[in-house]
Amino acid sequence: MEAERQRNDALDQLATMLQSLIGDNETNISRLAERTGFKRQQVSRAVNGREVPSPDLSDALDVVLPCGGAIRRLRDAADREKRARRLGVVPPMRKPTDEYVPAPEGMLVANGARTIDQGVISTNRREFAALPALPALSALAVSTRQRIETGSASDRTLDELESDVDEIAQVYGSAPHAALLGEVAGRWKQIEAILDGRMSAGTRSRVTLLGGQLTYFLGRLAFNTDDFRSARRFAGLAGTYANEIGEPVLIMSVAALQSSIAYHTQRYRQAIAALSVVRHVNHPYMDARMAAYEARAYAKAGDNDSARRALNRMEAASCSMAPMPGETPVGPAAVAMFRSGVAITMGDADMAREWAPIAVAGYRRRGADFTVEESHHASMSDASRHLIGPDPEPEEAARIAMQVMASAPAELTHTVKSRLRQCASSFSPQHHRLPAVSSFLEACRTLPAGTPV
Structure with a gap:
């Protein structure tokens, strides 16, 4: 009976992901049964986590709910866990990862620096066009936000991951997003695996910060490629990390992303409110951008006086720092860009x-x-x-x-x-x-x- 089903963490995670993917794709169990050719009862048992689906059903679901093979991988993990528990072994839900992931195809390493291999970008663009990875990754973000635990990693692994995040910050504003998706997502999933283990308080702080920074980058990537649903999900998870670690650049960057989502869906008061929530947080790297985002939202809301005051705060706080993991800095060029953009909104031709x-x-x-x-x-x-x-x-x-x-x-x-x-x-x-x-x-x-x- 279902009430007697043996515990299976991987199967529960698979069910959570399937239910989220069904919602994202606006389908239901009956339609999935028709499209996969399997009985409705078989699909229902898989979606509701009552039994481990067969390999054939998992492969079929991977086709109609495209998520880069994540369904089959979780199905195989659930099957291994089922057999292990029958033998009296209690495995972890996921094996902690403590191995550095090398740069994927599309990233070249020369003299210690990573650059984009233009030769594979056209292929990446074709694969990236439908963005199958983002809905699946954002579905995992929903469940991850609810189950943040502890993890473990060596100092060498964390050193490498921190260097990777710094390099991503350097190129993020100008590199093709198709080329960066694998780079960011690969490290994000590695951090999530690390967070499943145990660690010291100091290590946890480093890993949590990395998790927040990578989740924020995924949120910006989703936002810039029109996937606002995934952008909101990643922003929510990044906010959880940011609040736990208390790092000001990350806290303010997440608020800026949430404000941008509201601004570009014409919710201008909500865009202002997202910034107001973190008004008590300050950092010279982010202060000017927060003021700039206030200015553009006030201008759209018709409050020109507040917009001009915010522009003045922006210019006073502007800086020329090198990019950090988070938003990009507001230097002299950005000051002029925001002033001219707000002027267009206000209809101020002279400005x-x-x-x-x-x-x-x-x-x-x-x-x-x-x-x-x-x-x-x-x-x-x-x-x-x-x-x-x-x-x-x-x-x-x-x-x-x-x-x-x-x-x-x-x-x-x-x-x-x-x-x-x-x-x-x-x-x-x-x-x-x-x-x-x-x-x-x-x-x-x-x-x-x-x-x-």
């Missing part, structure tokens, strides 16, 4: 004309605060400034916007695509007849819609 060229020139110098994404934002503010004020220049605006689209069309983030669409909506009907504007509007229609919900 936009003053700051947009400064932002573009600043990012061309590629200082410490350079990222491809935010340099695109600077260019989009430069384009939009030609559409406000008494003497618009629609053809120049369209030319600049087309340059952004042409620079890296497959790597445009969600926020940049949003700016492109906002620019497109700003042209008046009479502008649509101009050849440059018409070409830009046609190109803009081909942008993927994404799923920002």
Whole structure:
């Protein structure tokens, strides 16, 4: 009987993941039975954790609920645990990992530094297009958030992982996300395995911080690729880590991510509230960005006075620090980028004309605060400034916007695509007849819609 089922931690985890994947894919047990060709009762017993599914059923579920083979791996673990418990052995739910994971395909190591191998990016993009890994990883994030335990790792392993996270922070703002997915996800899963073991208080602090930083990076990756559901899940788990460890850059970075999710789903008061919750936390690396995010949200909410005050706080707190694991710093170029972007929102033509060229020139110098994404934002503010004020220049605006689209069309983030669409909506009907504007509007229609919900 079901009440007498022997304990099986891996099977329970498999059931949790299957139920989450069913919700994410908006399907149900009956549809899964039809699509896999198995009886409904067999699928139901697997989904509800009543029995270990057969290898064939697991493989079929992996196809209709794409998650990179995670279902089959958990099924095999559940089968091994079932046999072990019958023999009187009580195995751990997952074997702790204490072995450094080398850089995956797509990351080259030269003179001790990791770089992107451009030769495999096209393949990565094809595999990444459907983002099968993110829903599965975010499903695991839900269960992980509820079962954070302790773990173990050698100092050498943690040293290597900390170096990896530092390197990811250096390239994250400009490297193709398709190339970074395996790098970030591989280390994240390794940290989760470590957290299943026992460790000293000092080691736990290091591992928890690494877990929070890697989870935050996965959240940003999901956000930038339009997977807002996964972004929220990763942000929630990263927040759990951040609150446990109390590290200010991580705490503020998670709040900034949550504010960005609210901002880009047009919940501007919620975006302000997400920042207000951590207003008592300060760090010179993050203070300017938090003020910048307040400014843009206040401007969208129609509170221009508060937006201007926040911009002044941002500029006063700006710095030129090297990137740390978390958000990117706000230096001189970013100050000008945020000022010009907020000016566009407020319709302040003079302010936009003053700051947009400064932002573009600043990012061309590629200082410490350079990222491809935010340099695109600077260019989009430069384009939009030609559409406000008494003497618009629609053809120049369209030319600049087309340059952004042409620079890296497959790597445009969600926020940049949003700016492109906002620019497109700003042209008046009479502008649509101009050849440059018409070409830009046609190109803009081909942008993927994404799923920002």
